[in-house]
Structures are given as C-alpha cells and as structure tokens.
Amino acid sequence: MTIHILVTGSSRGIGAAILKAIDLPTVKAVGQGTRSGIPADFTDPAAPRSLWEAAIDALDGRIDVLINNAGIFEAAPVDLDDDDWLDAWERTMQVNLTAAAQLSRFAVKHWQVRGSGGRIVNIASRAAYRGDSPAHWHYAASKAGMVGMTKSIARGFAREGILAFAICPGFTMTGMAEDYMASRGGDKLLADIPLGRVAMPEEVATMARFCALEAPASMTGAVLDVNGASYVR
Template sequence: MDDQETNPAAPTALVTGSTRGIGKAIADMLRQRGVHVLTHGSGDGPTGRAQLSADLDDPAAPAQLWADALAAVRAAGRTRIDILINNAGLFDAAPIDLSDIAWLDAWDRTLRINLSSAAQLSRLAVRHWQEGGNAGGRLVNIASRAAYRGDSPDHWHYAAAKSGLVAMGKTIARHYAGDGILAYTVCPGFVDTAMVGDGANASDAADLARDIPLGRVARPEEIARIAAFCALDAPESMTGAVIDANGASFVR
C-alpha cells in the first residue's frame, strides 16, 4: 500500500534510516498496517531514494529533517506526526591504536549519528506533541544489546551511544507520560542487514550464530514486528519498556 493511499485519519510515522535493513522493514510493516510513513535516508539506498534526505552527521540536519517531515505531512493534507522511530545508525570500527584525532573523530561521528541526532529529533517530537492540544505521540528507539553487554574492543563508541539511547528513552517516558507521550526501546542483537555486513563478513555468519542460543541472527522483519507493536499496539502502561530481541545471546 502506498503512503498516499492510506486513510487520512491513520497515524503518520517518521522512520529514520529507512532505505534498507531494519528501517525499511519497519516502514514496510507500518504501511501494511495502514500508517502514512515518511522515509528517511542520507542518499540512495538499495531500493531507491527516501522521501526525506538528511545526513545525520551534520548537527543541523535533524532540525531540517523534522521541518521537511512536517512540510511533507502538511502537503499530504495531514496535521501532525504521530510516531517517531529513531532507527538510523552507524557501526564503524574505531580501534584504540588509531591516532588520537582519528579515534576522537570516529567517536564523535558515531555519537552524532547514533545518539545526538535521535535526541534532537526526539526533542522536536516531544515539543510537537505538547503543542496546540496535540494528543501525545509515540517514540520508538532502536538501540542494541550492546547498551547492556557492551560491544567489541573496536566499538566502545557504539555501545556508549546505544546505552545513551536507552537512558534517553526511559527519561522521556518518565517525564512526559502525563502528556500522552509514550517511549519504547528495542534492543536487537545481530540482525541480518547490510549494517551487520559492514562489521562482519557473510562468511562469519556461522561464528555469529555460535554466540546465539537460538542458532541464528534475527531477521529484519522480526525487529520490525516489535517496533510496529510499540508504535501502534503496546499498552500505555508499557511506556519506558526496553524489549530485547537477541536470540537469548544476552539475557537481563
């Protein structure tokens, strides 16, 4: 179902990093549920260009992305964004034997894309949902099991960013539930996406599976089902919840 064919009364969602992998699976699943979806990417993805383009490594990009999303909403005859799903992410390595400048540059870039941009968008969403009698909204952050169990020696920055994403979601849930603003976080382990391919060769799949009691990495559609549940179906009393989806490779 195309975005423009959805029911005008149906909710509108902005999904960042939605040209491939988990983000694309989330966007596709929300569309199947009748949601008007605004997709985002930093350029052409495997399935073409997203509706909204923004390089989240640029500190000014999140605010522009939000403004562009609101403009697209109004152009479609709608009035608000009901759901924000922060999925965009980066999994670049930063070995500790890099030069100081290179290591810090890698750290800063990962935090900008994985955490700071999500924080900026979440702030704008919270303010949007508080304005003009708006009836709240739903925030879904896609974090990682790395938030709790850490990651490889080359990915301190990735684990730190994802841990910050979890803490941010909990803070939003605690302080804005009275405004009808609900926040949920999903923590996948390894997922069969292009991002995993950036950090591990396809030939390493068997090695990854050995660390997962389920015997395989997650499928993007599995994470999408959880995200769609949080965005549309999760009870209000679940706000603040963190949902693990890692095949029991890390259990809290």
C-alpha cells in the same frame, strides 16, 4: 484517524523493513534516507531540524510517531591516531544518539503544543547492555545513551500522553551486521546465539510496529530484546 509516522534510516535493513511493516491503510509514513524518503545527513547537526520540518510538511502538519532507527557502525581501534579515534567517536555519537535526541525533543515539543500525545520508538542495540568489541565501544555507548534517553522521556512525559519504547536487537541480517560478522568470524558469533541464527529485519520491524501502533500505554519505558537469547537480562 490516520497515524502519521516518521522513520529515520529507512533506505535499507531494519528501517526499510519498518516502513514495509507499517504500510497500512491507517498509516501515512515518511522515511529518511539517502535512497528513499527525505535525505538528511545526520553528521550535520542542522540535519535533524531540516528533516523534522520537511516531514511535518509531508505529513500535513502532524507527526504522531517518531521511530529513530538511523545509525552507523564504524570500527575505531584503540591504536588509531588520537584525532581519528575522536572523530570516529564524535561522528558515531552525532548520528546514533544526538540526532535521535534532537528529533525526540522536536517530537515532544510538537506534542506538547498540540496536546495530543505521541510515541517515540528507539532502535537501540544489545550492545547497550552487554557492550561490544574494543573497536566499537563508541557504538555501545551511543546505544546505551539511547536506552537511557528512552527511559527518561517515558518517565518525564507519560502524564502528557507521550510514550517511549526502546528495542534492542542483537545481530540482524543487514549489510552492517554482515560486514561485522565477516570480520569477526561468522561461525563463532553464531555459536553465541542460542537460537542458532541472527534476527531478520522483519522481526525487529514487527516489534517496532507493535510499539508504534499497539503497545498499551502502561508499557511506556519498556526495553524489548530481539537477540535470539544471546543476551538475557
């Protein structure tokens, strides 16, 4: 049977690499993004439902795997104006965590109605465990929330065949990470990665494909690190 997969944040970087990695004869996938797939602006709380319904239509009424990858990484220094800081916090939470939670809920309900089981793969971050810079603690908090959500889904729905996995990349060679590295001093950041380089999007995509298609059911709830040993739990 063909596996139907929805990937968010698929326009570039990790999401685009995931779409390429799952481009297999046994997979039919749709992506969400402004430059590819189905457009959906996750700053709008109504966007996840619209995306889910459009993806269901595009995938013949069935989604088997949801890969939550969409995210933003915006600085919010503590000395920002109060309203600006709060706006940045709420925007990051809405895009990185709440939209993923909404889609995950739609997926769980979809699989419960079908009695089919399914898989959720959440692309979180090393920041969920080791934190981030003072200007990005909202980002770290959003990714920690994603890890907690993954574990809760795994524990709550495993008996129904609904599995959940989280992947925690460190720095990955995407436009978002490149901007951050340039602002913080690339050489200093690389010195903190024992492997000596940042991860490539294709490496994270390999893990996402494994979780989506191959990981044994007993792995549900697992959190997998892809960070060059820059944070070892």
